[in-house]
Amino acid sequence: MQTGLTDNDIIQLVRKGDQQAYAQLVSKYQNYIFTIILRYLPSREDAEEVAQDVFVKAYRSLADFRGDSKFSTWLYTIATTTSITFLRKNKLDIQSLDNDKVFAHADNIDGGMRANQVEQKSKIAMVNKAIQLLSPDDAQVITLFYNGEQSLEEIAQVLGQETNTVKVRLHRARQRLKEKMEKYFAQEVKDLAHY
Known part of the structure; x- marks a missing residue:
């Protein structure tokens, strides 16, 4: 290969x-x-x-x-x-992105992981749980940008929107994600800050 x-x-x-x-x-x-x-x-x-x-x-x-x-x-x-x-x-x-089972399935894909992988997975799981608390539109733009590593122009093309509209949507979605993480995962975010 x-x-x-x-x-x-x-x-x-x-x-x-x-x-x-x-x-x-x-x-x-x-x-x-x-x-x-x-x-x-x-x-x-x-x-x-x-x-x-x-x-x-x-x-x-x-x-x-x-x-x-x-x-x-x-x-x-x-x-x-x-x-x-x-x-x-x-x-x-x-x-809906609010369905816990959707992320539970995604989180259970890989079973035998070492300790550092488990820790990384738990951070990802926490972020995914926070994303699922967002509206489907916010979750979509966050997923495309971070998980899909798409540029703003590419996301605009996928969504059929102007690049500036996507930029504003992403900014607002990040703010709402931050609020959800601070509200529902305050202790976890605090623990992560100590690393």
Whole structure:
């Protein structure tokens, strides 16, 4: 397996016939995509099925990827539309970000971790719990910016909004996230400040 390649380098390899290179992209983005899908689907099994569909669709459509945005932005769009299509087809309810089970499933993905990984996971879990207390719109922009590592321009493209609108939404969402963390996780935030 080749390392040190950018997403676009890997995509070029796949387009030239190196199908094994695609596994690098799957490995890099599988947790990100799975987390996004869990925000729509309550069942881990359904989320795994949809995640596989997302990567198959992305592979088949790789020739259509123009590189105008990050590969992760393009993949996010496929994951979102595939999740919504799955829900419509199966007539399931879209899960709110306020649903504790959604994050519980995401948090239970990996079982055997060392102590420092557990500590890191608990910090992430705390932030995820605070994010789930936000409105779906706030949670979406926070998730795209931090978990998806999307730029403001890329988020604007995904959401179909102006970049300045996204910048304001992100600023307000950060403020509300800070308020939620201070209100509901005051002791944990205080403990983190001592590290």
